[in-house]
Amino acid sequence: MRSEASNNLFCTKKYPWKWGVLSIVSACLFWLCIPLAEAQEGKSHPPVSKEESIKSELGVANPFFWEVRGEKGEVAHLMGTMHIPSDRWKRLPSTLLADLDQADAIYGELDLTDKTRMTGKLMERAMLSNGDTLEKLIGPEVYKDLDRYLQSRGQSALFMNGMHPKMAEMTLGLLDVMPLLMSGKPVLDDWLLQRAKAAGKEVGGVETMEEQIAALFSGTLEEAKISLGFTLKLLKQKESAGRKPLEDLQQAYFSGRESSVVKVIEEELRGAPEAQIKAMDLLLNQRNKVMVRRVHKLLKDHPKKRYVFAFGVAHFVGKDSVVEGLKSLGYIVKRRYAPSIME
Numbered sequence: 001m002r003s004e005a006s007n008n009l010f011c012t013k014k015y016p017w018k019w020g021v022l023s024i025v026s027a028c029l030f031w032l033c034i035p036l037a038e039a040q041e042g043k044s045h046p047p048v049s050k051e052e053s054i055k056s057e058l059g060v061a062n063p064f065f066w067e068v069r070g071e072k073g074e075v076a077h078l079m080g081t082m083h084i085p086s087d088r089w090k091r092l093p094s095t096l097l098a099d100l101d102q103a104d105a106i107y108g109e110l111d112l113t114d115k116t117r118m119t120g121k122l123m124e125r126a127m128l129s130n131g132d133t134l135e136k137l138i139g140p141e142v143y144k145d146l147d148r149y150l151q152s153r154g155q156s157a158l159f160m161n162g163m164h165p166k167m168a169e170m171t172l173g174l175l176d177v178m179p180l181l182m183s184g185k186p187v188l189d190d191w192l193l194q195r196a197k198a199a200g201k202e203v204g205g206v207e208t209m210e211e212q213i214a215a216l217f218s219g220t221l222e223e224a225k226i227s228l229g230f231t232l233k234l235l236k237q238k239e240s241a242g243r244k245p246l247e248d249l250q251q252a253y254f255s256g257r258e259s260s261v262v263k264v265i266e267e268e269l270r271g272a273p274e275a276q277i278k279a280m281d282l283l284l285n286q287r288n289k290v291m292v293r294r295v296h297k298l299l300k301d302h303p304k305k306r307y308v309f310a311f312g313v314a315h316f317v318g319k320d321s322v323v324e325g326l327k328s329l330g331y332i333v334k335r336r337y338a339p340s341i342m343e
Contacts, residue, residue: 062256064313069332074299080313082253085185103308105202108189121209125217126167134161138225165224169231206294215282223275256339258317285320292325
């Protein structure tokens with residue numbers, strides 16, 4: 001069981017993890033899942049222009065949206081999402097909303113409609129038990145470094161002491177948007193599924209919670225310790241340069257440019273330890289293969305049913321993406337709403 005101190009901290013109003021863990025992990029799956037092969041190539045991509053940034057503030061001007069057509073008349077759509085709450089999802093293009101309305105089923109990575117069960121599953125891995133603490137698992141040196149960083153942010157490592165090192169690492173990258181994650185506003189995936197459910201459509205997910213958890217918390221504790229140390233170092237470097245990672249990521253997403261998303265994520269892997277590279281492969285490339293197989297099966301089993309598959313946008317870019325995987329199976333996949341100036 002958790003220690004009494006951990007339980008008290010866990011239930012405080014200041015850190016209501018019981019209701020926030022799902023949002024945090026959902027956000028982190030986008031944050032961590034990237035086109036690994038492209039990141040390792042170190043390609044250079046053009047930055048997002050000021051004009052594109054201003055345009056995107058009006059709504060979602062260039063959503064990541066693809067049309068999929070199969071040889072037997074199958075029609076489906078893919079939608080790249082970002083797991084951060086926003087009111088801008090309500091300002092998607094009307095033609096895209098029409099495609100959503102015509103769909104028979106909306107599938108996400110997971111079926112997010114059963115949050116109580118999902119949160120319970122996540123808690124089993126995200127929070128430590130049997131008297132373990134983060135400090136014990138990562139050692140006093142890394143723990144003190146973590147505490148110094150959090151103290152500079154008006155926090156303390158104490159509030160993470162009941163977390164698994166992987167959970168602590170993910171939470172670090174989301175400190176700036178924590179109030180937003182706790183606001184109750186839906187992430188795009190959740191908004192799409194809730195909208196579809198309210199319309200009486202079929203909703204579901206192509207993965208199980210157990211599969212995502214296995215990918216997210218893969219590796220040894222020593223690897224988790226190394227990864228946490230690297231992320232902490234990276235965040236301190238960014239802070240000293242006056243940069244906020246999620247702001248860059250959001251700007252890239254709302255620009256609609258695939259290359260800009262890749263560019264932002266590439267920076268997160270530059271100089272990463274082998275443990276983190278291996279984790280990225282599990283979180284992205286290996287999951288993409290499973291997603292392709294399951295999307296293909298749904299389309300073949302129900303060729304007359306129109307599906308929309310909404311996953312984190314990183315699953316749809318790069319040579320090992322879901323888009324490329326479906327093309328290799330004979331589907332015609334074309335992007336819509338792309339910016340006028342592409343790579």
